[in-house]
Structures are given as C-alpha cells and as structure tokens.
Amino acid sequence: MAVKMDTHIHTSFSTDSETDMQEQILTSYKKGLEGICITDHMDYNFPESALEHPVDGIPFCFDLNDYFKRIHTLQKTAPLSVYTGVECGMQLITDVVDKNKALCRDKEFDYIIGSLHLVDGKDPYYPSFWENQEPAECIQTYFEKIYDNITTFHEMDSLGHLDYIVRYAPTDYKYQPEQFREILEAILQTLIQKDLALEINTSGFKTPLSRQNPHEKIIEWYLALGGEMVTIGSDAHSPEFLAFHFDEVAVLLKKYGIRQYTVFEKRTPVFYDI
16 A cells, blocks of 8 residues: 555444444555544534534544543553544534534644535535525535635644545535636645645545545646645545545655645645655
C-alpha cells in the first residue's frame, strides 16, 4: 500500500457510526496502515428536520472531554500512530461559526477537517433533498456555500470531500465539473491563499459515483493554480471501508505529479511520500 495514513475516520462518537474506536484502530493496523486520524462529526446546530429518523441526544455532536479521554487511552496501547481530529460541519450561522472557531482553538487536536453537509438546512444525502429541484442548481448552490463558508471560517486544516453533494445526485444526472469551473476555481484559490489542504476522500467509491471526491479534473485545476497540499481519507464509518481504494488514489495522484500527501500533527503539516 502506497498510502500508509488514513486521516478521515469515524467511530461511535459520530451519530452515523456504530463502530467502536478500538475496532477502527485494530482493523487499520491489520490492513497495513501505519497511522490514522479519528475525525468524528461535530456539526453544531444540525437541524433535526434534516434527519429522516430521530436520534438520541444532539445529532452530530459529542462530549469533547469523553472523546479526548477515549483517544488518549487508546493511544497508549495502539499498534500504530493515532491522531486526534474532528470533522467540523460548516454552516453560515453566526452561532455555528463562533462555535467552530472556538473548537479550532482547542490545543488537543492534531487535525481539523471543514466540511459542508447541509444546503439551506437540508442534507443532500437523502433523496427527498433532490425532489422538484434541478440537480445543477443544487450543486451550484452547494459550491457557492462552500466558498462563502471558507472565506468566513478558515481556521481548519483541510476542506473535506469538495464535491460530496454529487455522490447523492439523481443517477440520471451527468455531472461535469467544467459546468462549475468558475466557482470551483474560486474555492481552490481560497484554499491556496489560506494555506488549507484539499482532501482526497475515497468514500465516493462505495456509492454509484464510484470515484474519489473531488473529481480528478478538480484536482488538476488545484495543481494548476499552485496547490500543493492534499490529505487522503477514507471517511470510513465502519471497518471494511478503512483505506478504501487507496491504491487507486495513489495511482491517480502520481498521474498528476503528486508524490507526497499531507498528514497534520499538532496542526502542523507533515509530508509523506506516496
């Protein structure tokens, strides 16, 4: 395996995962990984109306003290490096922005992903999101909201799964990144200006999309604009998807001349050869 670090992993601290943290650690080691970063969801003010089924407690939030305690306990005996991270849900709501900025100031974290999971309070994961809407308009709005968010909130380290929304678009919709090039390049330029990494997320391989996020054309544009930092994460919510399709992604990145990927340690980028 050319990529030995998986920097986007969920556990039962995330509302949408039932996997114990220890299981993710041990399975990662068995799969040949040398390091992982636990990045459970912290989506402040995630509306219950965006869920198709009710959940216990506050959706997509967890107790930070319990989280840090669990990670630090497991780090002591883990057979590989375990980094402390979080996937921070972006929303342009003043209260959420303030909470996210405060979260990013916590010195316990090695790595923080900023991701957009909602469009106007609705989650594109659910088919109901797409009803009576033009897919291209939804996708354009999603990208515009990413741009607006990262110009307001840029205290994270990496932008997660840039064209995530496309995973769940109607199957008869043919996504062409070129249709959205202007807003996508604006996002990429902002990442470069703010010294933020672009995440290569392999979770799309388990959907009908059957590829990484973002589309390789977006990766090409990022490099052409001068981008240099890419992180690689499986977004695994269960063990079978750890390091998912990492070999294919390594080949893709080498195709575009990328020879290193980025892992954050104490919020500082460290580069590893592919």
